[in-house]
Amino acid sequence: MSTGVAQAPAVRRFHELPGPPRLPWLGNAWQIDAPRMHQQFEAWSKRYGPFYRLQLGRRDILVVADHSVIAAVLRDRPERFRRPLYSGRILAEMGFELGLFFANDETWRRQRRMVMAAFDPGHVRGYFPALATVARRLQGRWRQAARAGTPIDLQADLMRYTVDAIAGLAFGADVNTLESDEDVIQRHLNRIFPALYRRTLAVVRHWRYIRLPSDRALDASVREVKGAIDRFVAQAHARLQADPSLRSRPHNLLEAMIAAAEEGDSGLDDRDVAGNVLIMLLAGEDTTANTLAWTIHLLHRHPEALRRARDEVLREAPEPARWTPEQIGALDYVEACAHETMRLKPVAPLLPSQAIADTRVAGIEVPAETLITGLMRHDALDARHFPDPMAFRPERWLDAGTPGGTAGSAKRISMPFGAGPRICPGRYLALMEMKLALAMLLGSFEIESAETADGSEPRERLTFSMAPEGLRLRLRERAAAAADATVEPTPPTAVPPGLQAPGGDPNGASSAVASR
Numbered sequence: 001m002s003t004g005v006a007q008a009p010a011v012r013r014f015h016e017l018p019g020p021p022r023l024p025w026l027g028n029a030w031q032i033d034a035p036r037m038h039q040q041f042e043a044w045s046k047r048y049g050p051f052y053r054l055q056l057g058r059r060d061i062l063v064v065a066d067h068s069v070i071a072a073v074l075r076d077r078p079e080r081f082r083r084p085l086y087s088g089r090i091l092a093e094m095g096f097e098l099g100l101f102f103a104n105d106e107t108w109r110r111q112r113r114m115v116m117a118a119f120d121p122g123h124v125r126g127y128f129p130a131l132a133t134v135a136r137r138l139q140g141r142w143r144q145a146a147r148a149g150t151p152i153d154l155q156a157d158l159m160r161y162t163v164d165a166i167a168g169l170a171f172g173a174d175v176n177t178l179e180s181d182e183d184v185i186q187r188h189l190n191r192i193f194p195a196l197y198r199r200t201l202a203v204v205r206h207w208r209y210i211r212l213p214s215d216r217a218l219d220a221s222v223r224e225v226k227g228a229i230d231r232f233v234a235q236a237h238a239r240l241q242a243d244p245s246l247r248s249r250p251h252n253l254l255e256a257m258i259a260a261a262e263e264g265d266s267g268l269d270d271r272d273v274a275g276n277v278l279i280m281l282l283a284g285e286d287t288t289a290n291t292l293a294w295t296i297h298l299l300h301r302h303p304e305a306l307r308r309a310r311d312e313v314l315r316e317a318p319e320p321a322r323w324t325p326e327q328i329g330a331l332d333y334v335e336a337c338a339h340e341t342m343r344l345k346p347v348a349p350l351l352p353s354q355a356i357a358d359t360r361v362a363g364i365e366v367p368a369e370t371l372i373t374g375l376m377r378h379d380a381l382d383a384r385h386f387p388d389p390m391a392f393r394p395e396r397w398l399d400a401g402t403p404g405g406t407a408g409s410a411k412r413i414s415m416p417f418g419a420g421p422r423i424c425p426g427r428y429l430a431l432m433e434m435k436l437a438l439a440m441l442l443g444s445f446e447i448e449s450a451e452t453a454d455g456s457e458p459r460e461r462l463t464f465s466m467a468p469e470g471l472r473l474r475l476r477e478r479a480a481a482a483a484d485a486t487v488e489p490t491p492p493t494a495v496p497p498g499l500q501a502p503g504g505d506p507n508g509a510s511s512a513v514a515s516r
């Protein structure tokens with residue numbers, strides 16, 4: 001048995017740990033309410049302590065609330081712990097190549113190098129103009145809503161924003177759902193991603209024996225998306241061949257990944273690239289949209305923080321039409337608002353790893369294959385680490401303004417992007433996307449409300465990431481912004497080849513975006 005991340009001698013065995021009562025075969029599966037699972041896990045940690053045991057079907061789970069143990073496990077990848085195999089197997093069974101998020105071992109190492117090359121800070125700077133254009137399109141959409149006095153379905157519009165931003169960079173093609181309500185990609189992804197989540201949690205794998213109409217529809221969507229990704233990859237190859245300078249100055253993630261895959265003995269090919277196009281969409285859309293939705297809600301609830309963030313935007317980045325990366329980079333307080341939101345509302349509140357062999361975690365002997373699931377906000381809401389922990393105080397994230405600690409130590413406790421060698425490679429891109437959207441919102445509009453219909457606290461709903469339920473945004477144009485407003489012409493958007501709506505209608509209904 002290896003020593004693993006044990007700091008102390010083995011005092012307990014996994015099977016002796018406390019935990020909620022289990023039924024034979026099902027374990028705790030009968031108690032789990034999937035959309036609120038994270039809150040159930042958090043509540044059980046109050047009852048059973050920082051280390052307890054669960055069983056979901058045949059899966060044994062060690063739940064860990066202590067941030068230092070969680071960080072030690074995350075840092076001990078890929079040698080002792082890996083990404084759990086379940087979701088990757090389901091994705092492969094659907095017919096997709098496995099991208100970085102689900103890869104393990106040597107495949108993960110090779111792909112990680114390629115993906116990190118695509119997120120090189122110099123390249124991300126090159127993506128700035130495309131992201132700023134998408135933020136200005138969101139401004140146009142919200143201006144129309146403000147003038148018409150109509151409420152905005154916040155979650156749905158932010159999904160359009162992140163779809164346009166990330167799909168644009170991952171496909172290397174303009175995907176303008178904000179202006180056209182074009183959502184064909186989303187209609188397919190809205191079948192694929194929820195099915196992946198459902199099947200990962202399923203105790204009975206019925207789809208392997210009985211094919212329902214929904215399973216056949218899923219197969220059709222998988223074929224469409226795979227075919228489209230292959231075509232985008234082929235087009236990017238053609239662009240790189242026509243203009244080799246794109247290898248050092250790529251315009252998007254796809255060109256950057258292909259250039260990195262083609263370098264030396266990377267051991268990667270177009271299948272790895274295609275797998276990672278899908279991963280960018282899966283990992284980069286809901287996470288960023290949900291974090292933005294929570295941030296806007298919390299800013300609306302905290303007028304002093306809102307005022308300070310707006311002052312900063314009007315001082316540093318007042319004109320969306322002339323934004324530069326430096327201006328957006330100077331929005332420290334706005335960024336602190338995002339960090340504070342992620343402390344209170346981390347969109348990945350549960351982060352599982354899987355023991356590769358028998359090991360120890362904080363003195364607990366853990367058998368191979370056990371899931372070690374980190375409760376990511378347990379310590380972030382503890383007064384030992386953050387004074388007045390339930391208060392929304394962005395200042396804590398500014399080095400000079402942190403009472404009782406520094407922003408650096410706060411980042412070691414609240415880990416919304418994970419930690420260690422598999423830390424989120426998209427975090428700087430996500431922060432830039434969020435700061436662009438917030439700068440646009442605060443500079444151009446007054447927020448009349450960002451609440452649920454009855455003003456109650458929005459419920460947290462967990463699928464792949466944790467979203468607020470039912471937030472409606474009402475905006476009023478700021479006087480100065482309204483005077484400046486000109487409808488910015490955007491080039492006509494070609495519907496990406498291969499993603500025409502079934503039946504040839506390129507402009508399908510828009511409701512699917514909201515449903516994820």
Ligand code: HEM
Pocket residue numbers: 074100101102112115166279280281283284285287288291347348351416417418419420421422423424425426427429430
């Ligand atoms: C606010 C937005 C985001 C949050 C909160 C977030 C959070 C996370 C977390 C918690 C992980 C797991 C890290 C770990 O295992 O230690 C992760 C991994 C990952 N994220 Fe993000 N993410 C965000 C945005 C993005 C974006 C925009 C992209 C890409 C376009 C992205 C791409 C990835 C990928 C590829 C991985 C897998 C890394 C690996 O396994 O090596 N994420 N993210």
